[in-house]
Amino acid sequence: MTAGADIPFACRCGTVTGILHDVRPKEGTHVVCHCNSCARAMQLSGLGDTAAGGVDLWQTTPDRIEIATGADRLVPVQLSPKGLFRWTAQCCDTPMINTFGSPALPFAGILTGNLSDPAPLGPVIAHGFVTGPNGKQRHQNGGRVIWRFVKRTVAAKLGRAGKQTPFFNADGSPINAPVLAPRAD
Template sequence: MMTTVGFSCSCGALKGVLHEASPKTGCHLLCYCKDCRAFARHMGQMEALEPGGGSPLVQVLPARIEITDGADQIACVRLSPKGLHRWYAACCNTPLANTVGSSRMPLAGMWRPLFESTEAFGPVTTHGFTKAALPGGPRRDKGLGRMFGGLLKRSLAAYLNGTARRSPFFDASGAPVAAPVILAPEQRAAAYAE
């Protein structure tokens, strides 16, 4: 059963809803890569990570994300010049989502702690990049084939129904709604310090 799930940043200035949330329309995952962990550290959100440093994410189509309040708080950082666009709420440094640098790829890895309820997503099905996990984390990836297969299927469906390039993070021309800021070398070093 699909449902609509509300979300908000920590201070409540930015709010929104994710439409058509279900285990079939997204991928509930934990990402153990150093980049996701560095983003959490840079945002002061390490306490929200799972044991072993896993970032709790829900991979969804951007067209299903609707910002209802506080869209002016959307900000973007990149850990490196070629890194992912990592979106957050500037009001309180709450992570929002990770995207590639273009609206052409209909993918958003939303920060799971944003959501008022996570039941609609079902259990975590994927553990990714576990070789980079901290002590106490898993040591074997799980569900990556399912994750990539689901991503391909959802992306194709989005292109077929004309919603692939709709996103709260990119405007109609495909430009980011907030200019990405690339971390300075000292900020990057601090973000990756483990």
């Protein structure tokens, strides 16, 4: 099997840098999320207008992500006390990666706008939380996303990959203390 591309990524000011390893379309899921939480996270970072078309993410496992510099500046921001960890570069307020609040489920969604070259990700295969004309939200290709998430997560949990994460310490605590975002008005 041929290895995929290694893609560098960085925050807006270049303090937090890293590499997304072994990128191949079948090893992750390229999605666009239109949920209110993703839009709010972008607004909190001063990127509100960029969320209008959704937030472009590559869903994978944390073992594929290497933080090269600035790990001490990467802070998990939560929009609610039980919400996702939205790892943000504190130096320039760049949203970078989403994970669950513990390493128990090996999942990471990296914001593709921070990648030096998103081409190896392949095409977007799904859109989540799209608001229809009736105001209800729906998913385009949601079953495919869920199947790929389950397959990747189970494989990672059964192997060593499930224990390799740059976001959590060996005891399961985050590398930096979580911050609760101010409530929306």
